[in-house]
Amino acid sequence: MTDLAAIILAAGKGTRMKSDLHKVLHPIAARPMLMHLMASVDALNPTKKIVVVGSGKEQLEAALADTAELALQEPQFGTGHAVQQAQGALGSFDGDVLILYGDVPFVPTATMQTMVERLNAPDAPAVVVLAFEPEDPTGYGRVIVEDGRIFKMVEQKDATEAEKAVKLSNSGLMAVKARDLFPLLNRVTDDNAQKEYYLTDIVNIANEDGRICVAVTTEPYTVAGINSRAQLAEMEQAWQQRRRMQAMNDGATLIAPETVWFAWDTQLGRDVLIEPNVFFGPGVRIADNVKIRANSHIEGADISSGCEIGPFARLRPGTVLEEKAKIGNFVETKKAHLGKGAKANHLTYLGDATIGAGANIGAGTITCNYDGYFKYQTVIGEGAFIGSNSALIAPVKIGRDAIVAAGSAVSRDVADGELRMVRAEQLVKPGWADRFHDAMRKKKAADKKV
Known part of the structure; x- marks a missing residue:
């Protein structure tokens, strides 16, 4: 040659x-x-x-x-x-x-x-x-x-x-x-x-x-040459159709192939199940036996075998999921590393975070990773339990097997095996609500007579 x-x-x-x-x-x-x-x-x-x-x-x-x-x-x-x-x-x-x-x-x-x-x-x-x-x-x-x-x-x-x-x-x-x-x-x-x-x-x-x-x-x-937006869309569709067929030929299941959108470098293992309306951005690697449920958006993520994603999950660049980790509905991750078997099942944001194996992240938890100028890390130890509606204010470390009580705003490190509860003292005023409602109803009735 x-x-x-x-x-x-x-x-x-x-x-x-x-x-x-x-x-x-x-x-x-x-x-x-x-x-x-x-x-x-x-x-x-x-x-x-x-x-x-x-x-x-x-x-x-x-x-x-x-x-x-x-x-x-x-x-x-x-x-x-x-x-x-x-x-x-x-x-x-x-x-x-x-x-x-x-x-x-x-x-x-x-x-x-x-x-x-x-x-x-x-x-x-x-x-x-x-x-x-x-x-x-x-x-x-x-x-x-x-x-x-x-x-x-x-x-x-x-x-x-x-x-x-x-x-x-x-x-x-x-x-x-x-x-x-x-x-x-x-x-x-x-x-x-x-x-x-x-x-x-x-x-x-x-x-x-x-x-x-x-x-x-x-x-x-x-x-095929591309000279217009319409031709661009036609070629996108043609490329996607070929890629979907390749994915299925290689051993992935696409329940509704026409609704799945791949990036040029998407890597899929065998026995991956992809439900409808899933979008892959660049930089996604998916190992064997992964389930991606409907309406999920995944970009720049490395997903190990046995993981489950979604439905309605968003995985942003820098996400790493080790074996059998789980990201559930309406969970967003960014530069988050979840260890083996860790799970965040619902309504959670995990950014700039490392979550140990077997840790459980409760619904409504957020890592507060940005102060308007800089990003900070949250580290959650193996087996830790983060209660629902918790705010982890980075930089912060939650120890192995620690428990953060629901509704806590944690701004200091939590030691291994420790319970951290950060809540205001509850104030009880018996009968206050009844008196409030009576007063408001009377005022509303008086306004209607005017």
Whole structure:
């Protein structure tokens, strides 16, 4: 194999998105679409990665964080012109070049590999085009193939009626030898309906030179471009459907698959049960035999085997649940580590907290972890019992097997085995309520007579 470079085109203004965020940074499955593509490219270990940018350059610089070189296309005169802007960054590179699009995020690494392998086949094609057959090819450039080679590439607006009847369409993705790419591009003209320099014209020019150009085919999903909010939603749905199927094939039960939403990096073990309306944000790892009940939201959490979550639970980043821990209904956690068998069954907030094995957190308990400026830790020992409606004012430590009585506001450490009760003395006034009600009823009746 020769060295490989990837040129990713991302200079379009994305006007149809109607957004201040660069088009290729809009997320699918909680990951910018460009980063989906870059991950697939990285799996090939390319020598160079060049992203061609235009509008929104600063956003792409920040997102890529020096993981790729940037080449500026300004002004923009078409796809052929865009690829030319990468020539300086490629320098003396003399290997294979993949040409990709930042708004076509789901091209598999294996498909890219197939394109490169076909480029290096014995018949030495000048250009390998990634083609596909959509149900409706309207709007796509057509790939006219005869005897196994590309006879002609033509854009929709320049196609004849016979050419428009061809379903095999151009995805825009190509593989070309670096030594062929720029000499071909230098001969491309803007003699077309759009007055642009089409990348596809290098195929026609190579054909005129007597070179062979070929097509590799793929399914439409892998080359679907995203240019609008509606297309973004369509691709999100398509990605989720595939991920749900993968989850079930891998041994998870999804009671209502269409209501479960995964992030790009969600990890599921076997025999995980997921009830309806569950949403996973990034950074979730779930071990075997976990039950996630309905209407739960989980992000940045590490959940060990045998745990039970929800219903109506929210697990925020930094949550760690050890084996058989339980988070019940209307419980929220953030940077909370629950030991083996610990449980918070209802109506609780646990933030910046460490809860020991077997501890029980009563309903309505909150860790008061923020004073308006800084966050503080709460540590609850193994086997501790926190009574309902307690406020643990951090920083505070509750000892092993300690008991905090219901309704307590604890601001000092509690020793192992200690009972802590923090309540005001109860005041009893017999008959006071009856006298109050009588007085109020008389006053209300007098007001009605006025």
